[in-house]
Amino acid sequence: MVIFKFLRSKLSQFMMKTNRLVLLRHGESEFNQLNKFCGWHDAPLSKGGMEDARKIAALNLLNANLEFDKVYTSTLCRAQTTTDIILREMKSSFVPVESHWRLNERHYGNLTGFNKRQMSDQYGEAQVQNWRRAFDSMPPSITPQNPYYFGIRNNPSFSDVPADQFPFAESMHMCSDRVLPVWDEIKKDMLNGKRVLVCTHGTVVRALIKHIEGLSDEAISKVNIPNCVPCVYEFDIKTGKLISPMTYLGDPEYIKAKTEQVASIGN
Numbered sequence: 001m002v003i004f005k006f007l008r009s010k011l012s013q014f015m016m017k018t019n020r021l022v023l024l025r026h027g028e029s030e031f032n033q034l035n036k037f038c039g040w041h042d043a044p045l046s047k048g049g050m051e052d053a054r055k056i057a058a059l060n061l062l063n064a065n066l067e068f069d070k071v072y073t074s075t076l077c078r079a080q081t082t083t084d085i086i087l088r089e090m091k092s093s094f095v096p097v098e099s100h101w102r103l104n105e106r107h108y109g110n111l112t113g114f115n116k117r118q119m120s121d122q123y124g125e126a127q128v129q130n131w132r133r134a135f136d137s138m139p140p141s142i143t144p145q146n147p148y149y150f151g152i153r154n155n156p157s158f159s160d161v162p163a164d165q166f167p168f169a170e171s172m173h174m175c176s177d178r179v180l181p182v183w184d185e186i187k188k189d190m191l192n193g194k195r196v197l198v199c200t201h202g203t204v205v206r207a208l209i210k211h212i213e214g215l216s217d218e219a220i221s222k223v224n225i226p227n228c229v230p231c232v233y234e235f236d237i238k239t240g241k242l243i244s245p246m247t248y249l250g251d252p253e254y255i256k257a258k259t260e261q262v263a264s265i266g267n
């Protein structure tokens with residue numbers, strides 16, 4: 001079965017003129033559920049997040065007849081567990097998975113661990129939405145007094161991060177810049193005919209969308225990515241150009257409701 005899938009994938013790589021790329025935000029994490037800023041804190045998936053990885057992400061990928069030759073993910077467990085669940089559901093656990101710290105969520109600095117509603121009661125909605133969505137907005141840097149400071153500094157999953165690049169806070173701009181070297185690898189694989197899934201985080205998916213579509217800083221501030229909804233792009237293999245706009249896989253009503261939930265500050 002595995003050999004058959006391998007040969008079929010090699011044959012289709014050889015014949016293909018266009019290739020699709022799938023971007024995905026991980027399932028709901030325990031911090032998403034509690035409406036807390038998460039960033040580089042390594043929060044696991046909630047029970048609902050695990051279920052959504054099966055019943056929303058994997059199911060929609062299977063219904064669209066998508067298969068993968070390679071998965072890129074981050075070094076955070078919420079993205080890695082989502083990847084594992086999806087590949088298992090798709091009977092594709094043999095697919096190679098490459099994890100990279102550059103695909104980690106944007107570091108939310110000293111907002112990490114705080115409830116988004118409580119922060120907006122304290123600082124005002126406009127400030128919190130500015131921290132969340134303005135391209136160059138920097139949250140305050142994390143300090144050792146933050147309860148998550150040492151857990152983040154000492155997380156062995158970040159051992160590949162060069163000491164001088166380990167962030168204390170990131171704007172979306174900084175996050176986008178550090179994602180781009182991995183985007184070059186992803187794009188190369190995809191234009192060589194590999195069917196790639198990128199299972200990562202809200203800000204990283206937005207950074208990739210901004211880059212792929214050439215969106216302005218203003219336009220990307222209005223883009224919100226629901227958990228576990230696959231975003232599909234199609235590229236011309238010869239020119240490397242995008243040939244169709246991004247499409248979401250899944251029920252449009254569900255996607256609309258979840259997108260609005262992500263955009264709002266929540267309860």
Ligand SMILES: O=C(O)[C@H](O)COP(=O)(O)O
Pocket residue numbers: 036037038039105108132201202203262
């Ligand atoms: O790190 C987080 O808190 C979330 O993954 C992204 O949160 P945001 O939608 O507030 O940017």
